[in-house]
Amino acid sequence: MSRFANAGLSGPGITPVHLHGTFVISGFIMAALASSRLIVPLVAISIGASHFLMGVAGALFTAVPMLLSVPFGRWMDAVGTLPAIVFSASMVVIAAVLYGLMPTPYTLLAVAGLIGTAGVFTHMAATRAIGAGAGEVHRARWLGYLVLSYSFFTFIGPVIITHALESLGAVVAIGMLGLFALSTIIGTRALPHGFTRQDRVVTQPVGPRKAHDLLVIRDLRFGSSSAVFLPRTRPCIPSSCHCTSVGSVCRCQMQAGCLQPLRWAI
Template identity: 30%
Template sequence: MLNHVALNGGRVAVSLTAISLHMSTFMVGFLVALFAVLPMLFSVYTGRWVDRIGVSLPMRIGNALIIVGAIIPLLWSDLAALVLAAGMIGIGFTLHQVSTQNLMGRGDSKQRLRNFSWLALAQSVSGFSGPLLAGLAIDHLGHRFAFGVLAIGPIIALYGLRKLLPTLPPHVASAPEHKVEELPEPAPLTATEQQQADMQAKAPKPGIRDLLRIAELRRILGTNTVLSGAWDTHAFIVPIYGVSIGLSATTIGTVLACFSLATFVIRLALPYIQKHVRPWTLLVSATISAGCIFLLYPLFREISFLLTLSFILGLALGGSQPSLLALMHQHSPPGRTAETVGLRLALLNSTQVMLPMGFGALGNAIGIAPLFWAYALLLYGSSWLNRDKFDRFKKKKPQHPAPPPETSTTGPASIPTSASTTPSEAAPAPESPPAPASESESESESESESATCSVTQEPARPTPIALPEQEPAPLPPVLPKQASKTQRAEPSSPTPAEPASTSSPPTAR
């Protein structure tokens, strides 16, 4: 966190010092880009080095480079000093950051996400305090002594590393030492084994292309580059835009600090958000929100509106970084995590080189407002490419258990229904006498049989058993009138009053 204070404060101090020396917008962009030139070139090799030797030595070297880079502009203030400061602080922080992220990525997925959430929370605090500290120091102490104030944090961090690194496990702090002399002499290889060894020696070594062939990892790295580029674009353009509208160094630092304060707030609530929102849904939402803020930013000059927009942008971008880091470690090949982290930093640093220099050159020609709008279009393009991820990982509502399937109306599955019919159910009711058999009644019975085919399965008819039990039942004396009423009512109804399956077959009296 203390080294991150020096990085964020150093960017603001370098850019404002260059403006005070009456340098052009392109030169300011060039100096800001120098923070990322060396990291862009050596991040992947740094990751491989960390995988090979451990995190202890790279963290110490990186911390020392940050201290030296912050002290140089304190001794003399000119273009050469600013160039050295930007380059040394940038490469030093890269060494420290690759080692730190490799250390935080150890453990299972839940522990990894928790570690990155704490790391992002600490860096949001340093992102808030760095620009604010640089702005206050410039207004009250001057540009040179502002760098001296920024060097205090890395000095304290180096002392803390001396106490912390010895407590780490040996396989984490440094790579295990291989003692070749203790290994037994290998047996001579056969012809087949020698051929396989030669093929393995001639095979190409794994490199960056192998990582980029992983489709999910490639998508994660691309989204991370666009979102982090929005972060760096905001940090680069706001000082230039603030000076153009007459803001002081303290006010510019306050606007940038408000952005970092929002990242701190959103990361406090991030564990709750991650329980209800899937990672890609969060990333696409952050991309769309950041694009809206970049569209509105150059339309306002009041400090209250600038603080509000900066805070909302911090909420959008601050919640995306922990999810991106966790996804990246999840899809990294085994044993190449630090190399993947280095590739990520190389991509980020490439945007930190190209965007300030390109925007600095364009700013002299077309102004500051089109720069905001150009990056807004880039953010919208990224959200459009990831729209399928947004739909796929959308939070689903809990589904209720499906109702049991209905009984089939045809086929053998309906046989148990008719088989379970008792003889008493199959027999006609006492007050419903059987009507005389007629041609129209036979046709209506055939229609009812086709409508209720689930009950009229021939193999399971219980009627032959039911008839002898119901024959002795006497008929009431009013049977002729009821029968006639039944016969007169039958033509008005589309189906007979009783299904054919539940009555006995018509018999002649």
């Protein structure tokens, strides 16, 4: 039995090494998130920001992702988890660059919103990647390992960043958050991982849906061999029907004044 089968993983080429790489790649963003939650208030105090602005910055860590998580999830379904994790890391890099160019209290609001959103988006992409790569039997175990890896990175990250804040200043400390995110982007190219790109976009049918479309589901029809009619003003009687073969769907021509039947199931 192959290593793939022993690990209970699903998907061609997925091994435990790929999932470990997923832990590391997503862990750097979680380290940046935990570190920013700690140093943003400290930096705000050091540059003379008001208590109200500090409260707004703290709220933006969760308010922005609360508004954007659903659209991001839909976009991730369309493009895959690899572009999603790279996009999340890019948000942290943008936050670090913004504060490096404009180290003001109001820039901290953008830093909080961008990094807070990136952390939530990263967790969405990582759990999706682990769920797709791990088999149904061992999926919960691998997701537990993912959360465990978060604990490690959220412990190491704040220690490094607070030391940089004390020794090198706020600009360098927030710039190091961008280095964490750059490590994530480099890791998507250098490490084996479970993040994938969606090659084919599944499009939904355009136009209004009709109630009788539910009759496409066999269990919702009236019997295994029956005609379904939806009359408007009077009973509908089929004038002619054409069937391709037994077990297929027959389509019938109706008399004038009747609603066309959906299908004749055999």
